[in-house]
Amino acid sequence: MIFIREKVIKRLRVFSFICGVFFCILFARVIYMQLIHGNYYLSQSDENRLRQTKIFAARGMIYDSKGRELVNNYPGYAIALQRRKSYSDDLLERLSRVVGLSVEMIKARIQQNKDSYEPIILRTHITPQMLTKFEEERKNLSNVLLMVYPERKYIYNNFGVHTIGYVGEVSEYEIENKLYNDVTVGSIVGKSGLEKYYDKVLRGVDGYTLEEVDVTGSVVRNYDNVRPEPGKSLHLTIDYEMQKKLENFTKRHLENLRRTKKAPNAYAAAVVALDPRSGAIRALLSVPDYNPNFFVEGMTEKQWNTINTDPNLPQLNRVIAGEYPPGSTFKIVTGSAAFEQKKVTLDELIYDGGFHPLVPTMRNAGGEVLGWLNFIRGLAMSDNVYFYELANRVGIDIISKYARIYGFGKLTGIDLPDESKGLVASKEVKRKIWNEGWRLGDTFNAAIGQGFNLSTPLQLAVMLSSVANGGIHYQPYLVENITNPDGTVFQIPKRTEAKHIDVSQTTLNYMQQGMSATTREGGTAAYFRTLPKPIAGKTGTAENSHGRDHGLFVAYGPVDNPELCVVAIVEQGGYGSVSAGPIVYHIFEEYFRERGWLPKHKSLKA
Amino acid sequence: MNKKFFCFDNPKNAVLVCFGLLLAVGCVNVYSASFVYATSEMDNSYHFVARYIMFALASIWAFWVMRKIGYKFFLQQNVLLCFGGAIFLLLGCVLVFGPEINAAKRWLDFGFFHLQPSEFAKLFIVLLSSSMLGKHLLAGRRANVFHAPAGYCILWSIVFAALVFVQPDMGTAGIIFGLPALLCLLAGVRRSQIVLAGIVVLGIAVTFIWHASYRFNRVLMWLDPWQDPTGNGYQMVQSFIAIGSGGYFGTDWGAGTAKLFFLPELHTDFAFAIFCQENGFVGATLIIALFVLLGFALWTIAKRTTDPTGFLLVSGIIFLVVGQAVANMAMVCGLLPIIGVPLSFISYGGSSMFASSLGLGLVLSVYDNECKMEKEQAETAKMEQQSPIERRRSWQIIKGNKR
Known part of the structure; x- marks a missing residue:
């Protein structure tokens, strides 16, 4: 056998060497894939399945x-x-x-x-x-x-x-700025009202x-x-029945005002009713409104336009974010300041000659001349000259101080987002806005709630409740309690403690007397007499440079043991007693009916 | 020949152990890989594993028969012609009668099983090549592809490869063409011929790859499967994910996720992927080690074989069994483009397993033959040293033993 064995075996060696190298590469590859990159592939596999x-x-x-x-x-x-x-x-x-x-x-x-x-x-x-x-x-x-x-x-x-607000999908902007906790794209969050304020618990x-x-x-x-x-x-804290009746009545009333040309542009109104014994809000209404379901369902262009291009701003909650001059309702602050500073007594008569001698251009509304007045009549008749004189005696700084004591110029702390602070007239404010010095005329203006004073209806309601309940300041609130799905109470929202405001009992008593006189014979809102229990109120007319004046009415009742404070504003409604007054009257009517003080199904006022 | 091989008494034992272990591992893996598919398609989770076991038993029987018959029987020219003709016919039948599965005709339907003649063609071409090339070596000459005996086997391989190629099954065709080429190299073809053959093969391969876009895509995907993970690169990427996610020790038993239809051909071509996923690096090492051991044992047998045809036969079987396994694992790991090469014994596929077992049987018959020759030589050498009387006595002993 001449088999050239050595040579062939040499070639086989070469082959097996190549084969061995290949095995090594394969082994290295397996090590690379399984040991070095194993976790990466594992996550890929998990993503797969x-x-x-x-x-x-x-x-x-x-x-x-x-x-x-x-x-x-x-x-x-x-x-x-x-x-x-x-x-x-x-x-x-x-x-x-x-x-x-x-x-x-x-x-x-x-x-x-x-x-x-x-x-x-x-x-x-x-x-x-x-x-x-x-x-x-x-x-x-x-x-x-x-x-x-x-x-x-x-x-x-x-x-x-x-009040309730609406929900919507969280926007990119809101995610980026971390306006909500624990949200991802597509999360549904509260966008306004209670839905937003209590978003975390809801x-x-x-x-x-x-x-x-x-x-x-x-x-x-x-x-x-x-x-x-x-x-x-x-x-x-809101009762559906009461709120619903209020809504219906207010819308009907505004329509009447427009139809009868008493206030042809009265499209918007704000009403708030709260309990002066606790701060619980019983009704909160801002007109015009909109349908929150549109936001949930995704709205048509027409719906979008009705909500967003309406000049009356339906999305604005006027009760907490509408800033109005408080008008004559502010006279309570001016009066309190004067009594607290002992610059006037209850029986002192001040002469109204139709204008104040120091600033003769400033007159009463409608140019009336009411003669000698004491405080009660001054407030009941809403006489401007009387309060010019009080303001002249105490000065703007004191008036600002008492405005702040009553809660103007700061947030009421209600459990709703986007509340406005309003503005309290003071020398600094004028300097800041106009860069001009303060004049006596400005003080007079401030005394009757015009000029630089701006307040939200809710702030007025808080002031009113402090007057009604004898000087206790409550934080207004909407949510009584928060319950678990099974009905047990999860939490009672935290509220600031009630505290006494720095106004004496006698002063508040005078204010109460003055407001009670408003709704009696000879006052600016005498038609409240027809209610079975006495009501204390105050009309107001807020100057509006863009159209007719806004009509205001604030009231609480019953006088001897107040259970409800109501503030109503009708934008461009003219005199408060005509525009806002009937709304307040209606609330009390319904409230008294519910309390059993009035027979059911019988309207007092035609 | 009969020397120690590692911890084994002889290389034959190593081959037997590897053979048995591979079948066992294959059985478990086929079941694990296929039960989800089998349950959803055949309504019988044991469908594939039952067949695998059947084929494995048949393979062991064939292995034993081959060993008994001995390789020399198959190297006779008329026997080779017989088998060659039969395989030629079967390959022809495949093209005519074969059912079309996955847009290819590779199988003959025999009712309860599908026969894949191309797997037997591989084995046949090894037999043919070793027979033809052995003649060169026996004559003490280098093989020459342009001369009669060696040239024949190249021609035959081209014919078979062409028949397989039109199925189409480029991978198997390549192997059928490649096996005799490798054996020629082994049998001492001149360098000039090697270079020439290399150029020709490269040219043909490039032409074919350019010719059919799906092959070209496969090559592209091999280079970077992540460029299209949901399209052309899908199989590759899923295979990587399966292997890589195995980590050190793999998932729980049978909890590999690739079987949830993420990776197609899981119990056949991609068996290694699911095995790696379920058994992790430990399992992968075991499989690779088994094939290395098998290859080394076969290599040892080849090295110790003195009969040139036997030597070439054993070498051819190494390429067939171990070479294919390496190619398959490399392909699954992304080292080679995806070509349809099964993982010997582990992949589900009766024909492939049967052919490989026949191959191993032939190897052991070579081994037996060598042992016998060695023994005879030793006897003769011993007898030459003995006195004539003793020699006669020992003959009598041998004869007596034979009786």
């Missing part, structure tokens, strides 16, 4: 003071996109046709959500039409989910919208399911379920 689906927590309910549901939830549909590394253009196009969003918007949406494991919610509030389209296309829409979520429902539409905690899915997205195994924790419910 694990699907986390959010279960939306139902927002808490909102009830009125008698337990009637004002806001609840009902099941709505949302279309969401399963998380994937990339999506085919075809899918996005079909999807855009189904949900009515452009492909670019969908892509932007995906981009916004790139850091989460959860499905990307493309559109909430899916209409039945969209649902039909979705079902038709379902075969071609792999990785698209139909999710059920609790959708907010404002049962009585416009009812109490400025929202609840979303749950999720973690499922293992196969390549087509069908569930193989359920790993983990975290049940959602529903939000807490709010119980309001």
Whole structure:
């Protein structure tokens, strides 16, 4: 055998060497993939097969003071996109046709959500039409989910919208600026009113399911379920019946004012009623209003325009954010200042010659001349000259001080967002705004609540309640308590402690007497006599440079044991007794009827 | 020949152990990889593993039969012709009668199993090449691809490769063409011919790859599968994810996720991926070690074989069994483009396993033959040292033993 063995075996060695090198490379590759990059591939594998689906927590309910549901939830549909590394253009196009969003918007949406494991919610509030389209296309829409979520429902539409507010999807701006805690794109948050103020308690905690899915997205195994924790419910101090009657009456009344040409531009009004014994708000109304369900359901352009381009600003809550000159209602502050400083006595008569001698240009409203007046009559007749004289005696600094004591110029602390502070007239304010020195005329103006003074209706109500209850300052509030879903009390919202304001009992007594006289024969609102219990009130007319004066009326009653303070403002309503007075009258009428002091179904005033 | 091999008494034992372990691992892995698919498609989670076990038993039987028959029987020219003709016919039948699966005709439907003749073609071409090239070596000459005996095997391989290529199955065609080429290299083809062959092969490969876009895509995807993870690179990426996510010790038993239809061909070509996912680095090391051991044992047998045809046969089987396994693992790991090469014994596939077992049987028959020759030589050498009387006595002893 001449088999050239050595040579062949040499070649076999070369082969086996190459083979060995190959094995080494393979081994190195396995080490690289499994040991060095193992975690990366593991996360990829999890992303492949694990699907986390959010279960939306139902927002808490909102009830009125008698337990009637004002806001609840009902099941709505949302279309969401399963998380994937990339999506085919075809899918996005079909999807855009189904949900009515452009492909670019969908892509932007995906981009916004790139850091989460959860499905990307493309559109909430899916209409039945969209649902039909979705079902038709379902075969071609792999990785698209139909999710059920609790959708907010404002049962009585416009009812109490400025109090309750509305919810909406959190915006990019709000996420970036961290205006809400624990939100992701697509989260539903309160956007205004109580929904916003109590968003944290109302929202609840979303749950999720973690499922293992196969390549087509069908569930193989359920790993983990975290049940959602529903939000807490709010119980309001507002009574539905009373608020509803007030709303109806006010709208009707404004229409009457316009029709009878008493106030042709009276489109807006603000009314607030609170309990002077606690600060609980019984009614809060701002007209015009809007339907919060539009915000939840996604509104048409027409709806959007009616809400956003209305010159009467339906979204403005006039009770807490409308700043008006308090007008003659401010005379209570001026009067208190004068009595506290002992610059006047109850029986001292001051002569009204139609103008004040020091600033002769400043006259009474309507140019009346009322002659000699004491305080009670001065307040009841709302005589300007009398209060010019008081202001002349105490000076602007003291008036500002008492305005602040009564709560003007600062937030009342009500549990609503976006409250305004108002403004208290003072020398500094004038310097700041006009850069001019203070003059006596400015003091006179301030004394009767015009000029630089600005206050919200709620501030007036707080002042009024302090007068009515004998000098106790309560923080106004809307939410009586917060309950768990099972009905037990979760929390009573924190309120600042009631405190005595720095005004003596006698002074307050004088104010009460003056206000009581207003509603008696000879006062500016004598028609309140017809009510079964005496009411103390004060009219006001706030100067408005843009049109007719705003009409104000503040009142509390019954006089001997006050249970309700009401402030009403009718924008461009003219005299307060004509425009705002009837609204206040109506509230008391309804209130007394409810208390049993008035027979039911009988109106006192035609 | 009969010397110690590592901790084994001889390389034959090592081969047997590897063979058995690979079948066992394959059995478990086929079940784990296929039960989800089998449950959803066949309504019987044991569908594939039952068949695997059946094929494995048949393979062991064939292995034993081959060992008994001995390789020399198959190297006779008329026997080779017979088998060659049969395989040629079967390959032809595949093209005519074969059912189309995944846009390719590779199988013949025999009711309860599918026969893949191209797997047997691989084995046949190894037999043919070692027979033909062995003649060169026996004559003490280098193999020459342009001369009669060696040229034949190249021609045959081209014919078979062409038949397989049109199925289409480029990977197997490449192997059928490549095996005799490798054996030629081993049998001492001149360098000039090697270079020439290299250029020709490269040219053909490039032409074919350019010619069909899906092949070109496969090459592109091999270079960077992440550029299209949901399209062309999908299989590759999913394979990486499966292997990589195994980590050190893998997932729980049978909890690999690739089987949830993420990775197609899991129980066949991508068996290594799911095995790595479920058994982690430890499992991957075990498989690689088993093949290294098997290769080394076979290599040792080849090295110790004095019969040139036997030597070439064993080398060819090394390329067939171990070479394919390496190629498969490299492909699954992304070191080679995806070509349809099974992982010997681990992948589900009766024909492949059967052919590989036949191959191993032939190797052991070579081994047995060498042992016998060695023993005879030793006997003769011993007898030459003995006195004539003793020699006769020992003959009688041998004869007596034989009786």
